[in-house]
Amino acid sequence: MAKAYERIADELRQSIRAGELKPGDRLPSETKLAEDHRRSVPTIRDALRLLQDEGLIEKQHGRGNFVRKPRTRVLRTNLRHQWEKDRARETEAERQQTGATEHDTGLGVNDLVFYAAYREIKASEEIAKALGVPEGTPLLERTYRTRYAAENAPFNLVTSYLVRSLVESNPDLLDETKEPWPGGTQNQLYTVGIEVGRVEELVSARPPTPEEAEELELPPGTSVLVLRKTTFDVNDRVVDVSDVTLPGDRTEMLFTTPLERW
Amino acid sequence: MAKAYERIADELRQSIRAGELKPGDRLPSETKLAEDHRRSVPTIRDALRLLQDEGLIEKQHGRGNFVRKPRTRVLRTNLRHQWEKDRARETEAERQQTGATEHDTGLGVNDLVFYAAYREIKASEEIAKALGVPEGTPLLERTYRTRYAAENAPFNLVTSYLVRSLVESNPDLLDETKEPWPGGTQNQLYTVGIEVGRVEELVSARPPTPEEAEELELPPGTSVLVLRKTTFDVNDRVVDVSDVTLPGDRTEMLFTTPLERW
DNA sequence: TCAAAGAACTCCTAAAGAGGAGTTGAGGAG
DNA sequence: CTCCTCAACTCCTCTTTAGGAGTTCTTTGA
Incomplete structure (x- = not known):
């Protein structure tokens, strides 16, 4: 005695799993499905929403409903921390010579990174706790985005926080026109005399905020993966916190x- | 010129973020909201579904709509691999003496684990690839579940796969009444003479299948975190693959x- | 006193219908 | 041939209406 929209969803799910409907295929239109199943269009829409929330189909306004193509991309995370540390003391010239980016960050050479300059902010309650400083401590914050060239799709959204007093010896910090620290966090911290001792990464998944959904071009019903990276120096003090937000569906x-x- | 249901969702979201509606509070009923906003009930329901998908509210049939209480639990993963390896050669008696479980697995002593015996299966295409063996190779598979006592909520769902020929020297393997290998994977493998050299963990998030949603008591709109743990021996051969499925909302x-x- | 029945609330499923908005392709004007 | 317009198709928003189903509390009857 299942509900009508669940039965219809089941049926379509079967078709997709069995391969009768292949990735990229268009489903019959909502009115067509309604006629076939002797149900109203809203009921059909309820069924389709279930499938959308399961990530099986994708709705396109004015075009139709399509079976989604799975596409995922692997981000290598913790293995690169030691690698990065080893290379922090290399000169810029040396770095360019060895310079492998693909292996370490998951980023390809054609991928686009949109930087923003650091802004001065005061530590909020949550971020103060993460950094181990009192609320209101002067911080530097910046957000940047990466787009993956091959798929022309957003890849990540990064916000990082630094304690202002730890890093003010870098003069390029608040200059909008310069990337103040090429070469990653470890290198960045090395230039101001900090040796990194440990990196912690906390992974969670949650539904996107409306802003994130737009920024990452997330279809409704998909969640974001959030990686909070906390960097400790050799004395176990927190020196950097950054949040990486990634589209959960890829x-x-x-x-x-x-x-x-x- | 935003849509009505989006405006209403925005308004409620504001109230929740501002703390006017606190976790656990009941929202006004759908009919009440409809009257207040001069909109139909289905429109209100559209707005509430948005908030549900964002994880902000929880619907309870017959009771009302409630602001969700955030509750999360940290699972320490990779740090325990070395720890586990160090202890694999301890005797059962030694293990009971040192026996810390809380720190290493995230599990408390009161938490409940429901085991199932290993079953013999043939490797499917996907799992054969993960194990690096030909499709159809005889495997052992088992699934178990853990419930977290304090919250009386499901905590994880684990399926693990072993290559049959690697481990058949263990006689308790297919005995339903025994837990064949107390002490974790590393210890399990040590008893059949395998030394672990490396562990890879691949993390992803996706919407739950209907079965997972039921098993993990997931509210609609939340996703699952999936951790595929691949264990390699010192010769870099895959010796164990297991999938841990966790409720993304906690x-x-x-x-x-x-x-x-x- | 106590348990069963019921009223009154809640959210859920389902329908039919009207107009809006995005997409595509056919046909005609230049 | 190229560009534009328009018709026809798609999904989207919103309404009104009806009954079903789960929960809670009050009333009623033993």
């Missing part, structure tokens, strides 16, 4: 743990 | 990367 994160031999 | 995963000193 990202995987890889963590590698090498173990010592017996 | 789980965070922590990865720690210690770095070498200069």
